[in-house]
Amino acid sequence: MVIQSLSPSEIYFIQQGVENNLRNDGRTRLDYRPFELDIGEISHAVGSSRIILADTHILVGIKADISAPDPLTPNKGSLTFSVDCCPSASPEYEGKGADYINIELAKQLERVMKDSNSMDLGGLCIMPGKYCWNLYIDAIVLDSGGNLFDALSIGVRAALANTRLPTIRITQGEYSTVDFEVSDDPEAMQSLDIDGVPINVTLTTIGNQFVVDCSGEEEQCMDARMTIGVNKRGNICGIQKGGVAGIDAHTINQMILAAKQVGSEILKTMDNVLKDHHIATK
Amino acid sequence: MEAFQKVHPLEFYKKFLERSVRPDGRGLDCFRKINISTGSIMTTDGSSFVKIGNTSVIAGVKAEVALTPTQSDNSISSNNNNNNNKMFVNVEMGPICSNIFSSSKPSEKAMSLCSQLNSLVNRLEINDKELYFDDQGKYSWYLYIDLYCLDYNGNLMDACVLAIMSALKNVKLPKGIVVESSASEAPQLFKDTEQPMRSLNIGTYLIPQTFVLLNDYLLTDPSLEEEKLSSGTISITFNDRFEICTLLYTGITSISEKILEQCLEKTKKRSTEIINLIDNCCTTINNSNNNNNI
Amino acid sequence: MKIDFRVTNPIATSIPLDYKIYKQQQEQQKQNEQQQTISVPVTTTSEPIKKRTNRSEEQFRQIFMKTGVVSQASGSAYIEIENTKVICSVHGPRASPKTELFESAKFSCELKFASFARPGERIDYMESAKEKDLSINLRQSIIGAIRLEKYPKTVIDVYVMVLNDDGGVLVAAITAASMALADAGVEMYDMVSACSSICIRNQSISNGSNGSGSGNGSSGAAPKVQSSILLDPTLQEEESKDSLGCVVVAKMPSLNEITQIIQTGELSYNNTIDGIDLCIDGCDKIYSIMKQNLISSLEKQVSKKLE
Numbered sequence: 001m002v003i004q005s006l007s008p009s010e011i012y013f014i015q016q017g018v019e020n021n022l023r024n025d026g027r028t029r030l031d032y033r034p035f036e037l038d039i040g041e042i043s044h045a046v047g048s049s050r051i052i053l054a055d056t057h058i059l060v061g062i063k064a065d066i067s068a069p070d071p072l073t074p075n076k077g078s079l080t081f082s083v084d085c086c087p088s089a090s091p092e093y094e095g096k097g098a099d100y101i102n103i104e105l106a107k108q109l110e111r112v113m114k115d116s117n118s119m120d121l122g123g124l125c126i127m128p129g130k131y132c133w134n135l136y137i138d139a140i141v142l143d144s145g146g147n148l149f150d151a152l153s154i155g156v157r158a159a160l161a162n163t164r165l166p167t168i169r170i171t172q173g174e175y176s177t178v179d180f181e182v183s184d185d186p187e188a189m190q191s192l193d194i195d196g197v198p199i200n201v202t203l204t205t206i207g208n209q210f211v212v213d214c215s216g217e218e219e220q221c222m223d224a225r226m227t228i229g230v231n232k233r234g235n236i237c238g239i240q241k242g243g244v245a246g247i248d249a250h251t252i253n254q255m256i257l258a259a260k261q262v263g264s265e266i267l268k269t270m271d272n273v274l275k276d277h278h279i280a281t282k
Numbered sequence: 283m284e285a286f287q288k289v290h291p292l293e294f295y296k297k298f299l300e301r302s303v304r305p306d307g308r309g310l311d312c313f314r315k316i317n318i319s320t321g322s323i324m325t326t327d328g329s330s331f332v333k334i335g336n337t338s339v340i341a342g343v344k345a346e347v348a349l350t351p352t353q354s355d356n357s358i359s360s361n362n363n364n365n366n367n368k369m370f371v372n373v374e375m376g377p378i379c380s381n382i383f384s385s386s387k388p389s390e391k392a393m394s395l396c397s398q399l400n401s402l403v404n405r406l407e408i409n410d411k412e413l414y415f416d417d418q419g420k421y422s423w424y425l426y427i428d429l430y431c432l433d434y435n436g437n438l439m440d441a442c443v444l445a446i447m448s449a450l451k452n453v454k455l456p457k458g459i460v461v462e463s464s465a466s467e468a469p470q471l472f473k474d475t476e477q478p479m480r481s482l483n484i485g486t487y488l489i490p491q492t493f494v495l496l497n498d499y500l501l502t503d504p505s506l507e508e509e510k511l512s513s514g515t516i517s518i519t520f521n522d523r524f525e526i527c528t529l530l531y532t533g534i535t536s537i538s539e540k541i542l543e544q545c546l547e548k549t550k551k552r553s554t555e556i557i558n559l560i561d562n563c564c565t566t567i568n569n570s571n572n573n574n575n576i
Numbered sequence: 577m578k579i580d581f582r583v584t585n586p587i588a589t590s591i592p593l594d595y596k597i598y599k600q601q602q603e604q605q606k607q608n609e610q611q612q613t614i615s616v617p618v619t620t621t622s623e624p625i626k627k628r629t630n631r632s633e634e635q636f637r638q639i640f641m642k643t644g645v646v647s648q649a650s651g652s653a654y655i656e657i658e659n660t661k662v663i664c665s666v667h668g669p670r671a672s673p674k675t676e677l678f679e680s681a682k683f684s685c686e687l688k689f690a691s692f693a694r695p696g697e698r699i700d701y702m703e704s705a706k707e708k709d710l711s712i713n714l715r716q717s718i719i720g721a722i723r724l725e726k727y728p729k730t731v732i733d734v735y736v737m738v739l740n741d742d743g744g745v746l747v748a749a750i751t752a753a754s755m756a757l758a759d760a761g762v763e764m765y766d767m768v769s770a771c772s773s774i775c776i777r778n779q780s781i782s783n784g785s786n787g788s789g790s791g792n793g794s795s796g797a798a799p800k801v802q803s804s805i806l807l808d809p810t811l812q813e814e815e816s817k818d819s820l821g822c823v824v825v826a827k828m829p830s831l832n833e834i835t836q837i838i839q840t841g842e843l844s845y846n847n848t849i850d851g852i853d854l855c856i857d858g859c860d861k862i863y864s865i866m867k868q869n870l871i872s873s874l875e876k877q878v879s880k881k882l883e
């Protein structure tokens with residue numbers, strides 16, 4: 001959906017609404033928009049998901065292969081993130097326009113999921129020091145309706161819940177070489193433990209207040225944005241501030257607290273739904 | 283007066299050159315003050331910082347190890363054979379030193395300087411044995427010398443040569459230990475940090491000098507404006523036995539043999555001063571981290 | 577077509593590792609003969625964090641700053657935070673080669689590591705993802721402070737080169753860039769100062785559970801791990817395996833506004849807030865050092881002109 005640029009009166013209208021805890025679509029400041037998740041639609045990927053958060057439409061696919069692990073972390077597998085914003089999402093993403101935002105989105109996902117060591121990558125290890133799984137997580141943004149950071153992280157988490165890797169059996173070959181065998185049985189799959197996988201919660205300041213999950217129009221009135229990664233244990237897994245304006249320290253404390261609350265609610269709801277539909281095994 | 287300099291730069295310079303002086307107060311044969319300091323970068327095996335007037339260059343040497351290439355029977359002497367290079371020089375002239383360079387594509391000046399310095403560094407007469415990692419010489423040290431220009435105000439060649447010389451004199455190599463593992467795995471290489479480190483024994487000194495021809499006047503150690511106005515540049519490097527290591531002339535006019543002889547004489551006269559400069563900077567063991575010369 | 581001549585590694589070379597650490601590891605392996613130990617290459621990150629000797633946990637290192645170091649740039653600054661050395665030069669505001677009309681200046685930042693800046697492997701000449709990420713963070717930290725609308729149709733470029741990395745690279749880059757912009761005379765609302773802190777895991781006292789993560793583990797009553805916050809970490813402290821997370825804060829002290837906050841690693845809410853508060857105090861102190869340096873270099877320039 002193409003978002004028209006807003007006139008100063010419209011911006012003022014949105015700002016006044018936010019002050020009075022009533023946003024354009026009727027939500028309060030800390031309300032999240034309802035989102036839909038479609039899981040496992042891409043059959044060739046080991047895990048996939050599609051998230052529709054109001055107008056934001058993102059497709060996430062995961063592929064896996066086996067290689068030697070990073071020598072500094074011989075017990076862990078690896079994750080590689082890439083994000084591609086299609087020109088269909090917004091005319092400014094045409095050609096090289098999307099390079100900057102692609103790097104920012106991918107880097108924030110990497111910071112929250114990989115650098116925080118919150119997710120247990122030990123489950124991806126096949127043989128310490130010799131073989132491990134590498135997951136390549138690719139996300140395509142098909143339509144942008146605001147709040148790409150959050151939608152991407154929720155989509156990635158759902159895709160990871162859906163990931164099924166074939167079971168590996170370690171065999172002893174000749175001359176004491178250890179080899180592995182990939183099981184042919186389509187039923188014998190292992191899934192990943194997504195307990196530790198965090199999600200992003202983005203808060204944007206509009207005027208003197210901050211809101212959660214801003215829509216496309218609200219993004220145009222924003223002064224500054226903070227993307228905070230929250231995991232199930234209630235810990236903060238990564239913070240990145242964006243936007244041109246500054247924020248004062250007191251507001252930052254409040255924002256992190258709000259992010260923690262909103263984040264844990266979303267994670268709880270998401271996990272319940274995934275368990276009900278037998279997607280996550282825990 | 284500044285307007286005159288901008289509109290008629292050549293005329294502006296002529297007025298000074300007629301009285302055998304340059305706008306910054308130097309004589310035609312005078313060079314700018316040179317400052318060399320070494321050992322400021324802790325993550326390198328040897329480093330130096332050279333400042334000629336305003337032109338600054340920082341050099342860092344990193345040493346890595348690989349198998350010594352075996353000499354085949356038909357190989358020519360190592361002076362001409364580039365396959366036995368153990369030192370690699372790279373020059374970066376980024377946008378940080380001047381706004382005429384861009385960050386994406388490497389400038390042509392940097393490329394040509396790099397190839398000149400790569401051939402020059404092999405004239406330093408460093409014995410192969412100096413660069414042996416272990417005692418038998420099965421493995422050797424390979425030195426990567428990276429030069430970064432931090433301020434470009436003319437005469438980069440001299441600054442780079444002095445930087446390479448002082449950085450190499452500052453290099454400290456540890457003793458190497460080779461641990462043979464089981465037959466299938468490669469032997470592991472370690473450096474012994476408990477033994478004292480050794481310096482490189484460099485056979486000779488390199489004495490660089492750059493001249494520039496401006497309106498039939500021969501100027502030593504050009505600044506940036508002089509380089510831009512010049513019609514030719516002569517770059518000479520001697521070793522300490524006064525053998526020519528590099529002699530390069532580029533320009534739009536041709537020069538006579540007499541001018542070339544003048545340049546060679548002037549460079550020879552300066553040799554003792556440069557040798558003293560390099561020796562002085564390297565004997566003072568620089569333990570302090572403050573690089574106050576910048 | 578211009579070919580990139582820069583030689584990355586013409587010969588496959590490697591860096592020898594430290595023999596002392598290898599010997600220690602061999603001895604440890606002999607002790608744990610039954611356990612299946614995996615050979616981890618001995619690097620600095622496998623050593624535990626050394627206790628700070630010359631400064632307290634809440635003190636930052638000695639800072640040296642100087643402006644006006646690059647004669648060819650509009651403004652420049654050089655900063656040394658003990659061993660971390662960073663130089664920054666600003667070109668602009670200068671006319672843009674593109675002829676399109678834009679009402680405020682275009683601002684771009686670029687950060688580059690010298691290939692010998694980090695211990696260990698040489699850094700490649702091509703721009704890596706890490707450098708790109710740091711450039712983006714640097715740009716977002718300072719752009720809020722510059723009055724871009726005062727310079728229409730111009731381009732302001734900031735180039736930062738890291739000569740030696742010993743922790744706190746982003747902090748040094750932000751501080752150097754602010755000083756360089758001030759030296760260039762670009763109009764700003766305020767200078768931006770930055771500070772960083774890390775949260776480290778102390779050896780926990782109860783149950784000898786050295787391996788437990790922070791917060792609650794999967795077994796109900798896991799003991800809480802002692803953690804402490806260190807200001808201005810060195811490279812060894814940042815990359816050690818005991819470090820739980822790192823916080824970098826950049827702020828404009830006179831306006832009391834935070835222009836950038838980046839947190840990595842998994843930290844509890846309290847640790848995050850403590851880290852941010854410590855950084856904010858650090859930023860104010862660094863700001864006063866920046867102001868002093870700027871005034872003294874201006875005095876030197878004026879006295880030189882009067883001579």
